[in-house]
Amino acid sequence: MTPAECLELEQQTGERYEYRNGQAFAMSKTALPHNLIAAKLNQKLGALIQGSGAEVVGSSQRIIVLATGLETYPDVTVYGGHPHLAGANALALAEVLSPATEAYDRGDKAAHYRRIESLQEYLLIAQDRVRVERYRRAGNNEWLLSEFTTLTDSIPLSSLGIDLPVAALYAGVPLEPSPRR
Secondary structure, three states, X not given: OOHHHHHHHHHHHOOOEEEEOOEEEEOOOOOHHHHHHHHHHHHHHHHHHOOOOEEEEOOOOOEEOOOOOOEEOOOEEEEEOOHHHOXXXXXXXXXXXXXXXXXXXXXXXXXXXXXXXXOOEEXXXXXXXXXXXXXXXXXXXXXXXXXXOOOOOEEEEOOOOEEEEHHHHHOOOOOOXXXXX
């Protein structure tokens, strides 16, 4: 399958697919806490970066990781430059973790994202408890992890010159522990 055929499949079915290694993979459906957190992150980042020249888009924006060919839909992308090259110009990406995708988001997908030369920060956000992991680029092949686990924490996003309050992500979100924890 080609990337163009994957896009055609999306148009025919109305579903979203991730394209990797010549195959289309259906994207999983998301739960209310996932959607609320992603929407709040999108809104808060948009307000905080307003006027900076960067833009924030949600999960309907497909990005292409040029180095690997992955075509996917991050929950939130902050990019500088032209929107059609959001993957190539991504400064920060965020994924809200779901039971069905957590291992992939932490593993193979994160490895693809780390190949985006412009990417400086990658957030993994739990939907069943207050927990945000920020991976910040420290060198070509070095990423530093910081964890934020209380509502009073604030996440410094140095690539954007802002601090993101954790409370803003979880306000009004029903946190229901997943059965595997």
